[in-house]
Structure formats: structure tokens, C-alpha cells
Amino acid sequence: MHALVQGIILGILTAGVYALMASGQTLIFGIMKVVNLAQGAMVILAAYLSYQLFASFGIDPFLAIPITTAALFVVGVLVELLFLRPLRKEDRSELSLLVTFAVALLLEGIMSVVWSTNVRSINTTYADASWTVFGYQITLVRLWAFLLSLAALGGLYLLLNRTRFGRAVRASVQNPESARLLGVQASRISAIGFGIGAATAAAAGSVFGLLYPFNSGSHYDLISKLLSIVLLGGLGSIGGAVVGAGIISVSSAVVASTVSPIWSDMTFFIVLLLVLLVRPRGLFGASARGAI
Amino acid sequence: MLHHNRLRRGLPVACATAVALVLAAGCASRASTAPAGGNKNASTSKTLVIGASVSLTGDFSDSGKAVQRGYQLWADTVNAKGGILGRKVKMDIVNDASSPNQVVTNYQNLINKDHVDLTFGPFSTLLTIPAAQVAKRYGYAFLAPAGGGPKVFEQNLNNFFFVQPAPTTQAGDVFAAYILSLPAAQRPKTAAYAELDDPFSAPIAENIRQKFEAAGIKTVYKQVYPSETADLSPVMGAIAAKHPDVIVGGTQNQDAYAQVKSLVQLKYNPKFMFLSNGANSPLEFPDKVGAANTAGIFSASDWFPGSTAAGSAAFTTAYINKYGGTAQKVDDSSAEAFAAGQLVEAVASQTHKVDNATIISTLHSGSWPTLLGNLSWSANGAPNGEFNLVQWESGKLVPVFPTKIAQAAPVAPKPNWGG
Numbered sequence: 188m189h190a191l192v193q194g195i196i197l198g199i200l201t202a203g204v205y206a207l208m209a210s211g212q213t214l215i216f217g218i219m220k221v222v223n224l225a226q227g228a229m230v231i232l233a234a235y236l237s238y239q240l241f242a243s244f245g246i247d248p249f250l251a252i253p254i255t256t257a258a259l260f261v262v263g264v265l266v267e268l269l270f271l272r273p274l275r276k277e278d279r280s281e282l283s284l285l286v287t288f289a290v291a292l293l294l295e296g297i298m299s300v301v302w303s304t305n306v307r308s309i310n311t312t313y314a315d316a317s318w319t320v321f322g323y324q325i326t327l328v329r330l331w332a333f334l335l336s337l338a339a340l341g342g343l344y345l346l347l348n349r350t351r352f353g354r355a356v357r358a359s360v361q362n363p364e365s366a367r368l369l370g371v372q373a374s375r376i377s378a379i380g381f382g383i384g385a386a387t388a389a390a391a392g393s394v395f396g397l398l399y400p401f402n403s404g405s406h407y408d409l410i411s412k413l414l415s416i417v418l419l420g421g422l423g424s425i426g427g428a429v430v431g432a433g434i435i436s437v438s439s440a441v442v443a444s445t446v447s448p449i450w451s452d453m454t455f456f457i458v459l460l461l462v463l464l465v466r467p468r469g470l471f472g473a474s475a476r477g478a479i
Numbered sequence: 480m481l482h483h484n485r486l487r488r489g490l491p492v493a494c495a496t497a498v499a500l501v502l503a504a505g506c507a508s509r510a511s512t513a514p515a516g517g518n519k520n521a522s523t524s525k526t527l528v529i530g531a532s533v534s535l536t537g538d539f540s541d542s543g544k545a546v547q548r549g550y551q552l553w554a555d556t557v558n559a560k561g562g563i564l565g566r567k568v569k570m571d572i573v574n575d576a577s578s579p580n581q582v583v584t585n586y587q588n589l590i591n592k593d594h595v596d597l598t599f600g601p602f603s604t605l606l607t608i609p610a611a612q613v614a615k616r617y618g619y620a621f622l623a624p625a626g627g628g629p630k631v632f633e634q635n636l637n638n639f640f641f642v643q644p645a646p647t648t649q650a651g652d653v654f655a656a657y658i659l660s661l662p663a664a665q666r667p668k669t670a671a672y673a674e675l676d677d678p679f680s681a682p683i684a685e686n687i688r689q690k691f692e693a694a695g696i697k698t699v700y701k702q703v704y705p706s707e708t709a710d711l712s713p714v715m716g717a718i719a720a721k722h723p724d725v726i727v728g729g730t731q732n733q734d735a736y737a738q739v740k741s742l743v744q745l746k747y748n749p750k751f752m753f754l755s756n757g758a759n760s761p762l763e764f765p766d767k768v769g770a771a772n773t774a775g776i777f778s779a780s781d782w783f784p785g786s787t788a789a790g791s792a793a794f795t796t797a798y799i800n801k802y803g804g805t806a807q808k809v810d811d812s813s814a815e816a817f818a819a820g821q822l823v824e825a826v827a828s829q830t831h832k833v834d835n836a837t838i839i840s841t842l843h844s845g846s847w848p849t850l851l852g853n854l855s856w857s858a859n860g861a862p863n864g865e866f867n868l869v870q871w872e873s874g875k876l877v878p879v880f881p882t883k884i885a886q887a888a889p890v891a892p893k894p895n896w897g898g
Contacts, residue, residue: 305544306736319746324744398710399710400737440712443704448702449676452707
């Protein structure tokens with residue numbers, strides 16, 4: 188029973204980090220219908236930037252988030268301008284898979300050259316701190332990461348629902364032709380949207396570096412998990428990404444704690460398959476355009 | 480015009496893809512010491528060229544680079560003494576990116592294209608299994624400083640020599656021997672086993688488990704986890720809930736770090752903790768888990784600073800001169816790679832020959848002094864000795880058992896996390 192409850196706590200706290208990563212990916216799909224296979228590599232890039240800022244200047248990974256967020260936003264915008272915009276609209280969905288995978292390999296190559304392939308980890312003084320609550324351990328970093336994720340997702344919600352830019356994004360998603368006739372610049376929305384999607388990887392990357400050792404190849408495992416989350420939640424739905432992250436993270440942790448770690452990863456694929464059998468568009472995937 | 484525009488718009492994409500593919504290909508390409516095109520005339524030149532595929536990128540890159548340092552250091556050392564039988568030694572080292580497919584390609588190229596004179600092994604059992612088969616096919620002796628899982632010896636290759644004191648799966652036997660040597664009142668009563676699904680790791684923990692269970696130490700937890708498991712918190716949480724006296728980790732590197740970090744976060748401190756690999760890295764382990772969290776953790780090792788085995792002192796001095804740092808920072812894998820070279824030197828010294836057939840037939844008899852101690856092998860290349868038990872004490876990794884090599888007494892029970 189103790190292992191089960193501890194597993195649930197771990198799963199919920201870890202879900203926040205994955206929700207943050209996946210929200211960027213699903214946002215990009217919602218706006219551009221692009222499945223961004225480079226999202227995992229962007230998370231790892233952010234982890235490396237946090238590592239370097241901490242190692243060279245002593246900047247705390249949480250305090251470094253504004254810097255890494257700005258950097259990843261620029262990376263995201265550049266990727267959209269250089270690699271995705273030239274794609275013809277009718278081919279974009281298919282070709283974007285290849286292009287974003289190439290971007291992931293490009294980022295991996297750059298990271299290997301700059302930081303080598305040695306495994307890195309960010310060891311702050313509080314990296315292993317935890318609170319004991321009713322006999323259960325709440326890891327400080329995971330708790331902060333969870334709260335940070337809630338704040339970031341809340342900010343994303345406000346950006347999309349309470350700002351002019353957000354209205355333009357939603358208009359572009361719901362009816363791109365009408366939005367364009369009303370003066371919304373779709374190309375600008377796409378670039379900024381991709382930048383914001385990449386920027387969510389920045390906060391997640393800082394936390395990822397605190398939680399797990401990583402190297403430039405770590406994005407492969409990450410992207411498979413992120414794709415599972417966004418498919419489970421429904422492509423294009425940020426709320427779905429949050430719920431998907433919760434289901435996958437908690438089920439993995441509980442199965443690893445109480446049954447076997449071998450079955451842990453298998454479990455969420457089984458959950459994913461079952462959900463897709465019943466709801467092919469995922470839990471919150473819209474049958475028509477219009478949801479983010 | 481339309482075609483021209485499409486072409487122009489598609490150009491950056493094509494460029495990006497090409498750059499990415501080039502970089503990816505670069506990860507699995509020739510690494511450092513070989514000239515472009517390899518040494519095509521190696522077999523006829525006076526230089527003794529030794530080929531090795533090493534993981535300079537990918538999962539095994541930390542240890543792979545340590546192996547590379549050991550090989551190169553030995554070549555430099557032996558060349559400073561005039562080479563082997565008057566022939567300068569040159570290492571032809573290529574990168575396999577930790578891939579079992581690439582390692583096969585690399586050894587085929589080293590043997591058939593570069594025509595190297597001898598071959599040394601890669602890092603890890605996963606890569607050694609196919610690599611040793613390639614060497615066998617072409618009649619090459621295969622001196623492998625890493626990769627001694629059971630499946631390697633099951634191949635029954637007479638050209639294969641594992642350059643460590645014992646098969647890898649027996650690395651934990653010395654920990655079991657230490658625990659069972661304790662007075663009954665001090666022995667652990669319960670044990671938990673967390674094992675990486677890897678031919679090198681899980682069997683070590685399983686061997687310990689069998690010995691512990693035979694001695695009456697109750698198993699309260701045993702699970703195998705896949706290699707892609709980044710988060711071991713749920714596993715270690717389940718172990719903590721069982722309150723075992725001893726935790727045995729059948730680990731490689733990253734999972735060893737993850738096990739320790741998870742236990743620190745869970746505030747569970749066992750009386751004894753043994754990690755088969757990862758914790759025996761003097762450089763990486765304290766860096767990844769925090770130096771204060773290393774105290775009292777046991778691991779297995781074949782070489783240690785201050786060893787009086789043949790050539791150990793000279794190796795240590797040469798290593799520090801070439802790579803810097805201190806003796807405490809020298810990775811075991813470098814010492815093992817160096818020992819492979821020592822064996823070639825020893826065979827050449829005894830037989831005045833340095834060809835593959837001579838090396839194979841000569842090493843199969845007698846006992847051979849190296850900085851890892853005296854090595855001898857069974858017909859399938861399995862060494863006949865035993866490992867040393869090392870423990871982190873006051874921030875250093877020191878040999879503590881068996882008594883004949885101990886530089887300090889074992890510390891038990893394990894100090895709390897954070898020292």
C-alpha cells in the first residue's frame with residue numbers, strides 16, 4: 188500500500204513536467220498541423236543550456252528559465268522560418284515529420300559537438316531534497332516542477348484565451364481562410380506559435396536536467412513518450428495533453444512500483460491503444476477544427 | 480518558374496536534412512587516431528598496427544573513452560621504450576557509437592580494409608559478442624578489456640581473452656564473500672535486488688542473490704528494469720517500502736546514479752549497498768550523485784590506485800602525466816585496456832613473435848602478470864581469478880576486501896546520505 192501511494196505521488200508530480208513538454212507539441216500541431224519530432228531534442232537543448240548556465244555562472248536552473256525560454260523561443264521561430272515555412276501547405280503535414288526529425292538530428296549533432304556525449308546532470312544543493320508528509324516523500328524538485336508546470340500552463344491558457352494574439356491563434360485554428368480575410372497574418376502566427384511551443388520545452392528542460400541524467404541522445408526516449416501523451420490526449424488539445432500526461436505518468440509509476448518496471452512502459456501503450464480503439468482522435472481530440 | 484520556386488523553397492529543407500544526415504553519420508564514423516583511409520599497408524609496414532572499435536559516442540561513451548585512453552597510453556608507453564620487437568605501435572581506433580551493427584562493420588574494415596596486425600576489443604558485452612566472432616572468422620586474437628558477460632564465453636571462441644580477473648557475472652561474488660564473512664549478528668537479514676536488463680548487469684546481482692538466499696538472507700524485493708528506464712524512483716520507492724538491510728544493484732552507469740539519487744530523495748538509507756557498475760567510476764560517480772552521497776557504497780573493481788601489481792605504478796604515473804588528474808580519478812576501464820597491451824608485450828617478450836596465432840596459443844597456457852594481477856584463462860577465454868571489493872570512504876574509492884589487498888577496513892553499516 189505504501190509503495191502504491193508513493194507511486195501515485197511520484198506519478199502526479201512527474202506528470203506536470205511531461206504536461207509542459209507535451210503542451211508545446213500539441214500547441215504546434217493545433218496551429219500548424221505539424222507533428223514536431225524535434226520537441227524532445229529541444230527539451231534536451233534547454234537542459235544543456237540550464238546545465239551550462241549553472242556550471243559556468245552558478246545560475247539556478249529555475250532562475251535560468253527566463254533565459255532558456257527566450258533562447259528556445261528564438262530557436263523555435265528560426266526552425267519555423269528556415270525549415271517549415273518553405274514546405275508547401277498541402278504537403279506540410281507529411282513532410283514536417285521528416286523535416287522535424289532532421290531538425291532533431293541536427294540539434295543532437297550540435298549538442299554532441301558542443302557538450303560531447305558524456306552524461307550530464309544538474310546537481311544543485313536542493314536536487315535531492317524532499318519533504319516527509321505522513322510518511323511519504325515529496326521530492327522538492329518535482330513539487331516545484333509541478334507548480335511551475337501549472338503556472339506555465341495557466342499562462343499558456345491566458346495567452347490563448349485572453350489576448351489578441353490568442354484570439355488570432357484560435358481564429359487561425361478554427362477557420363484559417365476567414366482569419367486571413369479578417370487580417371490575421373497566418374505566417375506570423377505560425378512562427379510565433381512554433382516559438383511558444385519550443386519555449387515550453389525550455390522550462391521543462393531545466394526541470395528534466397534536475398531530475399534525470401541526460402546526454403544528447405536522451406531525446407529519443409523522450410519523444411516517444413511525448414507522442415504517446417499527445418495522441419492519448421488528442422492532437423491539438425492542451426487540456427488533453429495535461430490529462431494524457433497524468434494518465435501515462437501515474438500509470439507508469441504505479442505499475443513500476445507495484446507490479447514490475449518491465450511492464451511500466453508497456454502499460455501506457457496498452458492504455459493508449461485502448462483509448463484509440465474507442466476514440467481514434469484521443470480523449471479530447473476534436474472531430475473538426477477548433478480546439479486547442 | 481514554378482519549378483524554380485519550388486526548388487528554391489525546398490533548398491533550405493534539403494540542406495538541413497543533408498546537414499543532419501552528415502552529422503548523424505559522423506557519430507558513427509572514424510574517430511581520432513587513424514589517418515583518412517586507414518593504414519592500408521599495415522601488414523607490410525614495420526609499424527605494428529592494432530585496431531580497436533570503441534564507443535566514443537552513445538550509451539557506452541563514458542567507459543568507451545576511458546578504454547581509448549588506456550589503449551593510447553599503452554601505445555605511447557611501449558613506443559617510448561622502443562616499441563615491440565623493434566616495431567613502433569600504432570592504435571587504429573574507430574568509433575562504433577555503442578552500436579552492435581557498427582562494431583561489426585568496424586572490425587571487418589579494420590581487418591579487411593586497413594589490414595591491422597592485431598585487434599583489441601570494444602566496450603560492453605553487447606558489442607564484444609559480435610566483434611569477437613568477426614575476429615575469430617579471420618584468425619585474429621581478440622584481447623577484450625571489457626564485455627565479459629556469460630554469452631561471450633558461451634561462444635567458446637579460442638581466440639578470445641577477457642582481460643579482467645574474472646568473468647563479469649562474478650564481479651559481485653566478492654561482495655557476497657565479504658557479507659558472509661561477517662559475524663551472524665552483523666549480517667543483513669533482508670535484501671532487495673534492482674537489476675538492469677542487461678547481460679552484464681542482472682547476472683551479477685543474481686549470483687549474489689543465490690549466495691545470499693543460500694545463506695538465509697531473505698529476498699524482500701527483486702525486479703528487473705529495462706535499459707530505457709530514466710526514472711527509477713518508483714522502483715526504489717517500492718524497495719524503500721520493504722526496508723531491506725542490503726540493496727544490491729545490478730547496474731551500469733546512468734541507472735546506478737538514478738538508484739542513488741532516488742534513495743536520497745526517498746530518505747531511505749540501507750545498512751549495505753552494492754552497485755555492480757557506475758559506483759566504481761572515481762570520476763563520474765561523485766559528480767553525478769554528489770560526493771557526500773557516495774559514503775559507504777560498495778562496488779567491484781579489478782584495479783585500484785596503490786596496487787602493487789605488475790606495471791601498476793608506472794601506469795598510474797604515465798596516466799597522470801598524459802591526462803592529468805590524480806590516481807583516484809583513473810577509470811578502471813583505462814587500466815583494463817592498458818593491461819591488454821601488457822599481454823601483447825609479454826607474449827612478444829617470451830616468444831619473440833607478435834602474430835595472432837602465437838598470441839592465441841601462448842596465452843592459453845600459464846599465468847600472465849598485468850597491472851590487474853596475474854591473469855590466466857579457460858579455453859573459452861574466461862579468466863580464472865577474482866575481483867576486489869571497493870568502497871567509497873572519505874570521498875575516495877578504496878579496496879577493502881579480500882584482506883590481502885585491502886587498504887582500509889570496510890565501513891558498515893553504511894553512513895547516512897550526505898556523509
